[in-house]
Amino acid sequence: MVLTIDFDDEQVTEWHLAGDGVEARTITDYRPTLYVGAPVSQLYGKEGGQTPDPRMPRRGALSASLQEIRSFLDGQEAVVDLCPDVWRQTFRTSFRPVLRVECRRVQDVRSVARRVHQFGDPDEHTCYNVDLTRQLRYTLETDCDPSPDTSIRELQTLRLSFPAHESELSALSKLRVDGELVGESPKEVAAAVADRVNENDPDVLIVDTARVVPLLFEAAEKYDLQPYSLGRESGYTQLASASTYTSYGQVGHSPARYSVPGRVILDRSNTFFYSEAGLAGCLDLVERAGLPLQELSWASIGRVLTAMQIREARSRGVLVPWRAWRPEFFRSASTLDTADRGGTTLAPEVGVHEEVHELDFSSMYPNIIREYNVSPETVRCGCCDNAAVPNVGYSICERDGYLPDVLGPLIDGRSEIKQRIRESDDPDEVARLESRSSAIKWILVSCFGYQGFSNAKFGRIECHESINAFAREILLDAKAALEAGGWRVLHGIVDSIWVTPAPDVPESDRRPLNVIAKEVSEEVGIELEYEGAFDWVAFCPRRGGDGGALTRYFGRRRGEEYPEEGLGDAVKTRGIECRQDDTPAWINRLQATLIRTLDETHDAEAVCGVLREWIERLEEGEVAPEELLIEQRVSKRVERYTHETVTVAALKRAKWKDCALAPGQRVRYLVVDGDARGLGRVRLDHEALRSYDEGWYRAQAIRAAESVLSALGWDRDKIQSALSMASIPTLERY
Known part of the structure; x- marks a missing residue:
């Protein structure tokens, strides 16, 4: 059970938690490994080419092509050993001989793989286990447990705060250690940080930006503060340079990454899971995914899911492809038209509706994967003749797929955590459990989309299409059952559905929602949960159109109390300004106040009266500029x-x-x-920040008010007209 792993030219150092600090263990015989096999295009036949029993090992000699590669690599400095081995190259193929290549150092793996691809005809061989991250590779190949043993002691942390926009040495005077300024000059700060790190001996350094690491070492060198250390030994390593990437159509930025010996660096500017789930959630995922904390801290959701898949693949004797190559089997135009669709979405009825109930399918997509055995190697397997996928007609293999085995423990684990949250009255325990639940949630939310991602190691588009096909059928079945039970469906989107009592059905003939939900759950194998009741829900129209916006609505939850400020859990919001990341804090508070006013008065003019009061304070300069960022x-x-x-x-x-x-x-x-x-x-x-453009922010305020009142038929012009009235309605009037 390791805290972190450091790599040197000829050795690896494992750092383990100990009662009085850490214990370092030096490993000198570790040899990172890649594999070379036959081209994937030769492994597939009709539909999937799966052999009668892929679990049975099949031994044999290396092919002539692999023998030539072996001779080519033999004697090269980066290569330590070459030998035949037996692995499965895909989930759909049997065990077969491959060439095992042991390298001298981790950084040699990619260079050796490139030489293999440059040798001869690249279509005659495929490389595997090439682009694994360093620490994940080590834990996989050595069976080392990547979870720090917190039963010995809790992890110790130290926070280094530094302005994200700064990059000059002179700015080090702004650095804070656990919120405290520690010096007035770069020399004083660098010395003080080293002293504080040595004194506290943290296991995790939490930094606002990793740029502070080379900056501190630059100051130490300039002012002769040698030897200098932020780790448990001197020095630091740059693991990666800054880069820009595109994922799901959104541009992202990955800052440069650094490591120091014996400690984990957690960069707040480059960590999704820490920001969403905290350290407790990260540690839970380390245990579940087998991805060491240092790498999990900067990993994306897809990378963590891939780590889980890689471990499951390895347990089944399957290698990890370097460059994913997945054939799409032939499909007719009509099949493509049917399959290439998303989940079911029903157009919402624009307006404010009373007595609304929401029902959700619990983790719908992950549960579809588990319940119906949907996995890249089971869909159109070629060995089973069935039409299991509704409307699309794809077959699904009777053998257990690997993806359900990956997601099953996450689904059950999150359900267990949520049950413990409901039973606990300890706020600290609840906070830790919620962090763990949040971390798992993000994996489950993304597991479906990742199957269609072009860079997914084991993804496949037919798997993605099959999940959607099941989801569409399930939601339509639920809609039919609810309508047959005397309920009118107001809106439905993928895994959620909103209903209100049908006006033409007597209450005595209306079936209870919990009864209908139970019947639907039993029929489809996925639990349809009663999410809650709303006193009212407002479905907003599309901007510039008459139809309903699919994901813009808000509603007052029945029985929930408002907090002193804001909406808390009393109102559920989706798609409007207060749910958007780029909305200024003042606009957020304004919109929350307008929604509360609408709930209390049920009157659009009263909402406009409150809006006018806020705009007057804005125009009089009473709003702090920091609230308008x-x-x-x-x-x-x-x-x-x-x-x-x-x-x-x-x-x-x-x-x-x-x-x-x-x-x-x-x-x-x-x-x-x-x-x-x-x-x-x-x-x-x-x-x-001293002044702001009152007119510009006034327009943003009116836009936020339009989102609140649009379900009542009020547009921007009508709101402007109401604001120009001489008198301001007060709540006492109602």
């Missing part, structure tokens, strides 16, 4: 934007201020003159 993700370099928006002005100003942002990073700014041109339109969040 906007945060936007940068999708491309500033030079590539063609429209001069306020966000583009902010990017240009950031470049002018020598803190240019790469695509995928975020910029925070205040609009000070929306009608101006150039850099003067905005101020960045780290500049002096």
Whole structure:
């Protein structure tokens, strides 16, 4: 059970928790391994080419092509050993001989794989287990448990706070250690940080930006603070440079990554799971995914899911392809038309509806995968003749798929955690359990979409299509059952459905929702849960159109109390401004207040009266500029934007201020003159913020109010007209 793993040229160091600190274990005989096999195109036959029993090993000699590769690699400095081995190259094929290549160092694996591809005809061989991350590779190949043994002691953390926009040595005076300033000059700060790290001996360094690591070592070198250490030994390693990537159509930015000996560096600017689930959630995923904490801290959801799949594949004797190659078997045009669709979505009835009930299928997509044995190697397996996938007609193998085995423990684990949350009255325990539940939730939410992702190691588009096909049928079955039971369906989207009593059905003839939900659950094999009752739900229209917006609604939960400020759990919101990341805090609070006013008065004019009071305070300069900051993700370099928006002005100003942002990073700014041109339109969040453009923010306030009132038929013009009235309605009037 390791905390972290460090790699040197000729050795590996494992760091284990101990009662009084850590224990370092040096490994000198570790040899990272890749495999070379036959081209995948030769392994498939009709439909899937699955052999009668892929579980039975089949031994034999290496092919002539693999023998030539063996001779080519023999004697090369990066290669330690070459020998035949027996593995399955895919889930659909049997065990067969492959060439096992043991390398001298981790960094040699990719270079050896490139040489293999450059040798002879690249279509005559396929490389496996090439692009595994370093620590995951080590734990897989050595059967080392990547979970730190917290039964010995809890992990110790130390927080280094540093402004994200700073990169100069002189800015080190702004660095804080656990919230405390530790020096007035770079030399004082570098020395103080090293002293505090040595004194506290943390296991995890939590940094706002990993740029602070090389900056501290630069200061130590400049001011002769040698030897300098942030780890349990001196020095640091840059693991990766900063990069920009695109995922699901969204541009992201991956900052440079660093490591220090014996400690985990957790970069808050580059960690999804820590921000969503905290350290407790991360540690839970380390145990479930087998991905060491250092790598899990910066990993995406897909990478964590891939780690789980890799471990399951290895347990089944399946190698991990370097470059995924998945054949799409022939499909007719009609099959493509039927299969290439998403989940069922019903157009919502625009308006405010009373006595609304929401029902959700519990973890629908993961449960479809488990209940119906949907997995990349089971769909259109070629060995089973059935039409298991509704409407599409794909067959599904009778043998257990690997994907249900990966997701099953997560589904059951989250259900168990949620049950423990309901039973616990300890706030600290509840917080830890909620962190763990949140971490698992993100894996389950993404497992379906990842099957259709082109870079997924084991994904397959037919698997993605089959899951959607089951989901469409299940929601339509639920809709039919609810309508037959005397309920009117207001909206349905993928795994959720909203109903209200049908006006033409007497209450005595209406069947209870819990009874219908139980029957549907038993029929489809997935639990249809009663999510809750709403006093009212407002379904918003599309902006500029008459139809209902699919994901823009809000509703008052029955029996929930409002907190002192905001909406809390009393109101469920989706798609409106207060749910959007780029909405200023003041607009968030305004919209929450307008929704509360609508709930209390049921009157649009009263809502406009409150809106007018807030706008008057805005126009009188009573709103703190910090509450009006906007945060936007940068999708491309500033030079590539063609429209001069306020966000583009902010990017240009950031470049002018020598803190240019790469695509995928975020910029925070205040609009000070929306009608101006150039850099003067905005101020960045780290500049002096004194004034703002009242007119620009007034328009944003009216837009937020329109989202609240649009379900009542009020548009922006009508709201503007109401604001111009001389008198302001008060709540006492109602």
